[in-house]
Amino acid sequence: xxxxxxxxxxxxxxxxxxxxxxxxxxxxxxxxxxxxxxxxxxxxxxxxxxxxxxxxxxxxxxxxxxxxxxxxxxxxxxxxxxxxxxxxxxxxxxxxxxxxxxxxxxxxxxxxxxxxxxxxxxxxxxxxxxxxxxxxxxxxxxxxxxxxxxxxxxxxxxxxxxxxxxxxxxxxxxxxxxxxxxxxxxxxxxxxxxxxxxxxxxxxxxxxxxxxxxxxxxxxxxxxxxxxxxxxxxxxxxxxxxxxxxxxxxxxxxxxxxxxxxxxxxxxxxxxxxxxxxxxxxxxxxxxxxxxxxxxxxxxxxxxxxxxxxxxxxxxxxxxxxxxxxxxx
Amino acid sequence: xxxxxxxxxxxxxxxxxxxxxxxxxxxxxxxxxxxxxxxxxxxxxxxxxxxxxxxxxxxxxxxxxxxxxxxxxxxxxxxxxxxxxxxxxxxxxxxxxxxxxxxxxxxxxxxxxxxxxxxxxxxxxxxxxxxxxxxxxxxxxxxxxxxxxxxxxxxxxxxxxxxxxxxxxxxxxxxxxxxxxxxxxxxxxxxxxxxxxxxxxxxxxxxx
Numbered sequence: 001x002x003x004x005x006x007x008x009x010x011x012x013x014x015x016x017x018x019x020x021x022x023x024x025x026x027x028x029x030x031x032x033x034x035x036x037x038x039x040x041x042x043x044x045x046x047x048x049x050x051x052x053x054x055x056x057x058x059x060x061x062x063x064x065x066x067x068x069x070x071x072x073x074x075x076x077x078x079x080x081x082x083x084x085x086x087x088x089x090x091x092x093x094x095x096x097x098x099x100x101x102x103x104x105x106x107x108x109x110x111x112x113x114x115x116x117x118x119x120x121x122x123x124x125x126x127x128x129x130x131x132x133x134x135x136x137x138x139x140x141x142x143x144x145x146x147x148x149x150x151x152x153x154x155x156x157x158x159x160x161x162x163x164x165x166x167x168x169x170x171x172x173x174x175x176x177x178x179x180x181x182x183x184x185x186x187x188x189x190x191x192x193x194x195x196x197x198x199x200x201x202x203x204x205x206x207x208x209x210x211x212x213x214x215x216x217x218x219x220x221x222x223x224x225x226x227x228x229x230x231x232x233x234x235x236x237x238x239x240x241x242x243x244x245x246x247x248x249x250x251x252x253x254x255x256x257x258x259x260x261x262x263x264x265x266x267x268x269x270x271x272x273x274x275x276x277x278x279x280x281x282x283x284x285x286x287x288x289x290x291x292x293x294x295x296x297x298x299x300x301x302x303x304x305x306x307x308x309x310x311x312x313x314x315x316x317x318x319x320x321x322x323x324x325x326x327x328x329x
Numbered sequence: 330x331x332x333x334x335x336x337x338x339x340x341x342x343x344x345x346x347x348x349x350x351x352x353x354x355x356x357x358x359x360x361x362x363x364x365x366x367x368x369x370x371x372x373x374x375x376x377x378x379x380x381x382x383x384x385x386x387x388x389x390x391x392x393x394x395x396x397x398x399x400x401x402x403x404x405x406x407x408x409x410x411x412x413x414x415x416x417x418x419x420x421x422x423x424x425x426x427x428x429x430x431x432x433x434x435x436x437x438x439x440x441x442x443x444x445x446x447x448x449x450x451x452x453x454x455x456x457x458x459x460x461x462x463x464x465x466x467x468x469x470x471x472x473x474x475x476x477x478x479x480x481x482x483x484x485x486x487x488x489x490x491x492x493x494x495x496x497x498x499x500x501x502x503x504x505x506x507x508x509x510x511x512x513x514x515x516x517x518x519x520x521x522x523x524x525x526x527x528x529x530x531x532x533x534x535x536x537x
Contacts, residue, residue, distance in 0.1 A: 076372070078365060079365055079405040080406050080407070080409075081405060082405050082409055083401060084401070085402075106407075106506065107407040107449070107506065108406035108408070108409070111407055112406075112409065137509075138508075138509050196364060198368045199355060199359075199364045203363065204359070204360070218363040218506070219364070220361075220362060221513075223511065223513075224513070
């Protein structure tokens, strides 16, 4: 393992400190933990909190600011934060309008956030949650815990965040968040694994000529492997899955080409070039495009495509101002 | 069977076992999960070890609840809430007790199993720690009903837990991150079931 770190046990803490030092006008770190909240608490609106393992930077701390999150709770690398930390975050941002938790559908995340929700509710704080599950690589069925929540979650932060900033009630913000969840689908692929610092070795081995399709965001294996192909063909594979899952025809969509951390922007733009051509050829109108590293997996070489079906309300909320370290509209 | 002092030393021994098997548990997690089960559990039990001196002289119920809360607040992932709930529920089933017998222990383990099932919305045959916990509990209940001594009962529990671990290799995981592997997960031993078997084994050998 070759990384720019000091001490494996201090990776998360030093990362948060460095992030807060980079963006003091946006972020404040709660004492006694790694929870990040808005530098200036905003009263009178529903507060949004999200989080998950570290290693997904700029998620989630990068999305704390006007029009998106009020708090982000990072756990250890790829491991859900603990309920006491989430609870501290909720208490710090809670307003009289309540708190919405945006949780990605990973067993650990859901359990820890639910425990924190119970703790906060016992204090009389009004807390609700939504669970994002945009990953089409994983089939939903009666027998599984459902699909994973991945990069599409950033659209939930943006749009539900705008709804909250607009003065929406807790129920309304939750409804809008759920509408985004219902209309966003994502799928990812990787050509190299990442190394969790505490594990010290790559999460999986991948031969030079293979790619891992249907990858999640925690360095865990995807759904299957196949020989690596040209960028356009890989885009076709991912789009086939996404478009087969939800009918996007005659809809306006927001596109997110999300890098996994080890993929240069050059390649992400090559990917985006073909995404646009394919969608246009299918009569799907692209309203807005986001290309960059939004929900990463440390240094993994890979990317995911997220497609969000828009309506008048979500279009307007997507365009509403957002001012955070990692996302500005 | 055990007093609160022994319970503290058993917890210490469980922590040592987890620490020594940390890399193995993480390796088991690598092909199916996100290669951190051993790391997370070791982090939690290291925090528990620091807490143990403050628990000396307390009753068994309070000790186990404190251990559970410490695990929940340090392990993270799914293992934190699951193991944390298991210890907390076991503690709640032994309120104020300074000594427990086999009957108490079985009640505590039963409460722990129910807690894990509830927290994880899970049951047997889903390739999770429950596939080691339930067989262990059942085997021990049977052995106890036959009037076997504590040592024999605990050994039966450990044996059944390991058989349960072995059984997870043939299952398609439908809970946790392993579920995203689908059929590809067959052949892999569940890390959570394995760590529970170590817990059971440590309890058994500490009291034997």
